[in-house]
Amino acid sequence: xxxxxxxxxxxxxxxxxxxxxxxxxxxxxxxxxxxxxxxxxxxxxxxxxxxxxxxxxxxxxxxxxxxxxxxxxxxxxxxxxxxxxxxxxxxxxxxxxxxxxxxxxxxxxxxxxxxxxxxxxxxxxxxxxxxxxxxxxxxxxxxxxxxxxxxxxxxxxxxxxxxxxxxxxxxxxxxxxxxxxxxxxxxxxxxxxxxxxxxxxxxxxxxxxxxxxxxxxxxxxx
Amino acid sequence: xxxxxxxxxxxxxxxxxxxxxxxxxxxxxxxxxxxxxxxxxxxxxxxxxxxxxxxxxxxxxxxxxxxxxxxxxxxxxxxxxxxxxxxxxxxxxxxxxxxxxxxxxxxxxxxxxxxxxxxxxxxxxxxxxxxxxxxxxxxxxxxxxxxxxxxxxxxxxxxxxxxxxxxxxxxxxxxxxxxxxxxxxxxxxxxxxxxxxxxxxxxxxxxxxxxxxxxxxxxxxx
Numbered sequence: 001x002x003x004x005x006x007x008x009x010x011x012x013x014x015x016x017x018x019x020x021x022x023x024x025x026x027x028x029x030x031x032x033x034x035x036x037x038x039x040x041x042x043x044x045x046x047x048x049x050x051x052x053x054x055x056x057x058x059x060x061x062x063x064x065x066x067x068x069x070x071x072x073x074x075x076x077x078x079x080x081x082x083x084x085x086x087x088x089x090x091x092x093x094x095x096x097x098x099x100x101x102x103x104x105x106x107x108x109x110x111x112x113x114x115x116x117x118x119x120x121x122x123x124x125x126x127x128x129x130x131x132x133x134x135x136x137x138x139x140x141x142x143x144x145x146x147x148x149x150x151x152x153x154x155x156x157x158x159x160x161x162x163x164x165x166x167x168x169x170x171x172x173x174x175x176x177x178x179x180x181x182x183x184x185x186x187x188x189x190x191x192x193x194x195x196x197x198x199x200x201x202x203x204x205x206x207x208x209x210x211x212x213x214x215x216x217x218x219x220x221x222x
Numbered sequence: 223x224x225x226x227x228x229x230x231x232x233x234x235x236x237x238x239x240x241x242x243x244x245x246x247x248x249x250x251x252x253x254x255x256x257x258x259x260x261x262x263x264x265x266x267x268x269x270x271x272x273x274x275x276x277x278x279x280x281x282x283x284x285x286x287x288x289x290x291x292x293x294x295x296x297x298x299x300x301x302x303x304x305x306x307x308x309x310x311x312x313x314x315x316x317x318x319x320x321x322x323x324x325x326x327x328x329x330x331x332x333x334x335x336x337x338x339x340x341x342x343x344x345x346x347x348x349x350x351x352x353x354x355x356x357x358x359x360x361x362x363x364x365x366x367x368x369x370x371x372x373x374x375x376x377x378x379x380x381x382x383x384x385x386x387x388x389x390x391x392x393x394x395x396x397x398x399x400x401x402x403x404x405x406x407x408x409x410x411x412x413x414x415x416x417x418x419x420x421x422x423x424x425x426x427x428x429x430x431x432x433x434x435x436x437x438x439x440x441x442x443x444x
Contacts (some may be wrong), residue, residue, distance in 0.1 A: 174396055
């Protein structure tokens with residue numbers, strides 16, 4: 001396997017991140033590249049979700065992945081085995097990405113001709129929610145072992161997300177996780193949030209999520 | 223149950239958080255109160271760990287709990303049922319606590335005469351590691367479902383922690399979690415880190431952790 005390219009992304013020089021994010025969103029729309037910002041706690045299964053998603057969709061569309069991390073390149077090396085374009089972004093200790101850091105990543109990845117680019121944000125339910133990256137859609141993964149009360153405790157994350165992915169449903173029998181409650185709490189934060197429960201380990205329940213991505217990418221090309 | 227008191231803690235006016243943290247540490251030492259800073263990802267089991275710890279130790283020592291959270295008081299209400307002193311700290315969206323915010327909490331809690339005070343930090347493996355709270359010891363909980371690679375990906379957290387609590391060992395059979403590797407990776411970050419695997423849900427394996435706290439509190443009174 002080739003070594004994964006690592007980019008040290010620098011904090012934005014833009015005073016207004018929201019404006020910059022809108023600009024990046026327009027640029028990506030013009031390129032016809034659907035940019036997804038994927039967020040979660042550490043260990044919720046962002047990388048495993050991506051591995052399954054890539055395997056399901058890579059013959060239908062051109063995919064690129066930007067792996068953001070404080071320090072390591074563990075995830076980028078994993079994604080590197082999937083055969084899609086991947087780049088590692090190092091935030092230099094920072095707990096989130098902003099729009100300009102995302103733009104640096106897109107530039108280094110070389111997004112021209114890609115249909116779908118996923119930014120795997122830093123594992124954190126707090127800070128990444130505060131910064132618009134310029135992505136077309138935001139998704140958060142909540143895994144069953146983390147508990148169904150997370151939308152109560154990390155409200156902003158669930159407010160800013162268009163999609164809630166509920167991962168690790170294969171271990172539902174071993175945890176006190178209330179699927180009805182988590183959906184209710186998430187919709188308190190964002191009534192329009194789309195919810196996909198699945199297990200990225202077994203693959204169970206992932207088809208609706210792949211369908212969502214297919215539809216988003218198709219809409220970008222329309 | 224009485225309503226839990228909620229304090230909005232303000233960002234520090236101190237330019238040098240490290241100096242302020244040293245000062246708070248000295249103040250707590252003089253009071254004879256052992257202050258523990260408990261950190262982890264969202265959903266790793268900080269509150270469940272505290273409920274078990276309180277139940278085991280509350281007849282031997284006076285305990286106070288400071289629950290820090292972005293917004294809710296879910297955890298403080300849970301801890302409130304345990305019969306110990308508890309206060310909710312709201313960070314106003316901030317992703318960590320610094321020493322002055324911790325001091326505000328200690329003052330409002332009323333720590334005089336308490337043997338053990340635990341600060342349950344914001345659920346986050348990134349930012350809380352960057353700010354010395356003035357605690358005598360730092361502990362991080364990593365739960366089995368999060369995976370054994372976390373010390374590779376969140377290096378600072380494991381460097382600054384004296385104790386690694388490995389929670390949810392009751393679900394070890396259902397996850398690809400390598401106990402030897404996590405210990406090896408954690409010791410790469412801090413060779414002196416003390417490691418306690420347990421299940422806060424079943425109580426299995428918690429006695430050594432209680433023993434650690436007993437010893438720390440005794441040393442503070444010596």
